[in-house]
Amino acid sequence: MERENCQMSGSQSDSGVITMEDLEGFSEEGHSDSAYNSSLQDDAEQERLLNYWQNVGRGHQVEVPRDMAEPIQQLTRNNRTSQEREIVPFRLISQKEKCGEILYEERLYEKAKWACITVHEKQYEQSICLGFMKLMRYICEQNSTGTYLGLTIPVVTIVHTEESRTVLSQAVTVAYYLPLEFQNQPPQPNDTEIMIQEWPTTIVYSRTFRGTTNEQSILHEINMLAEALDFSEICLEDSFIMAGYTNPAARNRHNEIWFLRRL
Incomplete structure (x- = not known):
């Protein structure tokens, strides 16, 4: 290709x-x-x-x-x-607040199927660009049903760091949650680089942040959430998820960083 x-x-x-x-x-x-x-x-x-x-x-x-x-x-x-986009369903377990600010939420996401592509570019932004455009093609009729699948939010990015959490790995996975109507029988991608994966039931700790989503801001938010948790040792130490809800070109966009709890 x-x-x-x-x-x-x-x-x-x-x-x-x-x-x-x-x-x-x-x-x-x-x-x-x-x-x-x-x-x-x-x-x-x-x-x-x-x-x-x-x-x-x-x-x-x-x-x-x-x-x-x-x-x-x-x-x-x-x-x-389209009036609204389907949101990845979850159950809120708990949240931690300080001075009226929500520091993080603990959520349960049930097992579900996602379309995923792993990209290895030199910069995080390059990987996101390439991965997102490939997923756009899959959503827009380039699949086994030949139909438009519909956008869901958030679009998530799985990132990895080394032990000190100061550098992101070049391997980035961009993932799109399949709408509920396609969960039982996911349309197959025409692009063989896109894989349909069933993610297991997962507990995540989620922290909301606003602004840019480049390598530096993601590393900063990872460390901010680690400080807020006080028990980050119960989470995976080198795998994190960046969830994007709004336009990455907007100045005040809605993003989240997720820590995955060990099960």
Whole structure:
């Protein structure tokens, strides 16, 4: 399979993921359903959307390849009628507060199926870019059913550190929770690099944070949660999850860092 050009240059504080929210402003700028009334108009609309994404991508130091045109158009069309995105279900066990601030939550996630891809780029942002675009293709009809599967949140990233928790491993796994209607019979990806995995029932300790999600901010949040827990030895010591709920290009976006409890 030909590899996408997903290189980034510039500050690591820049996010490398292009998501639905990048399209929302564009799709609200006066484009009507009449743009899809003929194949000619359809092709023109697809080209405009791709050009918009490529312009946004350059602002993030990301090259969006031309074969992303159809997935981008599919996401845009469905986003115009979608009211909300399915959230990964969990049960809240407990939470720790201090001075009215929630330091962390303890949650139970039941076993579920996820579409996962592991990427080995030099920088965290590069891996996220490549992995997310491949999952977009899977969501947008490039699967055994040929249907649009629908977005779910959060999209999660499994990261690993060495013992001192000062460096992230280059191996990053990006994962998409399959909507409830597909949990029993997951559509199979056309891309052989994407694997459908059943994750076991898991207890996580989750800390919310706002802002950028680069290597430095993730390492910082890992250490902040470790300090808040006071008993982080009951968690896995080198595997963590970054959960993203909102547009990574937004200034005040919603993210979480998860510690996985040993079972």
